Amino acid sequence: MSTTPRPDDAGGQPDLIVAARDGVTTLQLNRPQRRHALSLSLLEQLDEALAAIAEDKTVRAVVIASEGKVFCSGHDLGEMTGRSEEDYQTLFATCARMMQRVRQLPQPVIARVQGFATAAGCQLVAACDLAVAAEEAQFATPGVRIGLFCTTPMVPLVRNIAPKMAMEMLLTGQPISAQQALSAGLVNRVVPANQLDAAVSELTDAIVASSPLTVSIGKRAFYDQLSLDEETAYQRAVAVMTDNALRHDAQEGMTAFLEKRSPDWTGS
Incomplete structure (x- = not known):
């Protein structure tokens, strides 16, 4: 850029x-x-x-x-x-x-x-x-x-x-x-x-070193939940974490950890 x-x-x-x-x-x-x-x-x-x-x-x-x-x-x-x-x-x-x-x-x-x-x-x-x-x-x-x-x-x-x-x-x-x-x-x-x-x-x-997708999901969720009450914040966090878990990078990261290797991030 x-x-x-x-x-x-x-x-x-x-x-x-x-x-x-x-x-x-x-x-x-x-x-x-x-x-x-x-x-x-x-x-x-x-x-x-x-x-x-x-x-x-x-x-x-x-x-x-x-x-x-x-x-x-x-x-x-x-x-x-x-x-x-x-x-x-x-x-x-x-x-x-x-x-x-x-x-x-x-x-x-x-x-x-x-x-x-x-x-x-x-x-x-x-x-x-x-x-x-x-x-x-x-x-x-x-x-x-x-x-x-x-x-x-x-x-x-x-x-x-x-x-x-x-x-x-x-x-x-x-x-x-x-x-x-x-x-x-x-x-x-x-x-x-x-x-x-x-x-x-x-x-x-x-x-x-981390997945760019995961970092961006986490950053947005962090600021989104700041102004919410605890119950609503948890509801939002559950939805975001569920979506995150379904992404390729999360599956790759968990699999790489279990296989004791470095993850291959794709940003997806």
């Missing part, structure tokens, strides 16, 4: 770099001069890239990454002042669509967080299925400090961490450390910066 890069307005470099290797596609935010801020153009590019990945059966996992001291600083405030109601609606709706696409993607998405993740950048981490952070990483929803409450970042944030902690982040704008994010459930692992890529690879390797 490839996308046509669009040059960033400041440097002539693509503001999203798409790289694929061994079943893993990396989407690298590439606006260092703007602290990897999510301009409308970058949001659109991410949305388009994710839509293409959803249809690409060679992609088994996705990593969202950047370089430097900032993972993502949120919306680009330089293009947000003095806009019309329609402009704001378009920007926030595009962002919401992209964040939801991360969740709806058949493939798992991992945030590789090497630095600050603020506002919509924190939202992006929360929207990902998994997140690995360097020890130096910090997370914040500081919109309240500039008069613009982080209402859309709040949506996935409160679905990751306890409501009172989320509310404290939203009301004070104070950052939390990587270790606090780990304790809160916002990230899965915290490692030294020089081990960040290895930690991400450990997760992607495990994902790629």
